[in-house]
Amino acid sequence: MPQPRLACFDLDNTLIDRDAAFLDWARAWCDEAGLGAAGVEWLTAHDGGGFVPRAELFAGLRQEFGSAPTVESYDREHPLFTYAENAVLEGLSALRDAGWRVAVVTNGTVVQQTLKLEHTGIAAVVDYCCVSEAVGVRKPEAEIFAIAAREAGAALDGWMVGDHPVYDVAGGQNSGLRTILVGDRRGGPVADHQVESVLDAFRIVIG
Known part of the structure; x- marks a missing residue:
């Protein structure tokens, strides 16, 4: 399969x-x-x-x-x-219910990013949390997305959603993923979509 x-x-x-x-x-x-x-x-x-x-x-x-x-x-x-809006937690859960494997891919320290993921409740509603310090590679390197796919039990096929044109958009493109840029940053490669909120990105991914 x-x-x-x-x-x-x-x-x-x-x-x-x-x-x-x-x-x-x-x-x-x-x-x-x-x-x-x-x-x-x-x-x-x-x-x-x-x-x-x-x-x-x-x-x-x-x-x-x-x-x-x-x-x-x-x-x-x-x-x-930090906190996550209920709509964000519900959106992540809805993607998993629809058959997607969901991963957080973030640059940062293990202590800080893990605490954020646990405190906000995000860690409980995704398949894998990939923190750069833990895996020894940072966005925009393609390897970090390959690790996320492997650990989430998914093919490296789908989407990368983030607010940074280089780390997130270029990183996703380096890995063959389609990309959605959240917010109004300019510069760097052009994403497939640009939206104001991650809530808009959920609707695009889930189709």
Whole structure:
């Protein structure tokens, strides 16, 4: 029998609103540390959507304000501010009910990304969670998608859905997957579809 098809999803700013969670974390941490609104403004201005290395970000914060969290404490605390909308969890479950194998493919650390996946409930409604640090390869390399397909029990045939033109769109295309770009980023290869929300992507994948 042919293997099921694969639907891959990025995590941050695709299945969850990572930037909103970062803002909530920054407010809580700065309030406790006494940095106030100025600290929050600095963190959000220099966060780079999570792509600035945390050690670099917090070194800059310490230089500016004399105080900063450790990367280790951030990795444990930030995931507790994340959440997944019920419609997202229902959409992932609906894909599996329709015969798709569903995988999350995310760059990041094992501690932080695993905590996010468990805290939000996403880990419970997908077939496999592929975290780059755990498997030793990052998006956009084709190998990470091959690992996701193998571990999810699927053919490397289907979709990659994410918010980043290079990591998600180019990565999916490198692997022979069709692609859906979530959000309004520009640059890089053109996805098969571009949508405002992952909820729109569910409707495209499920047909």
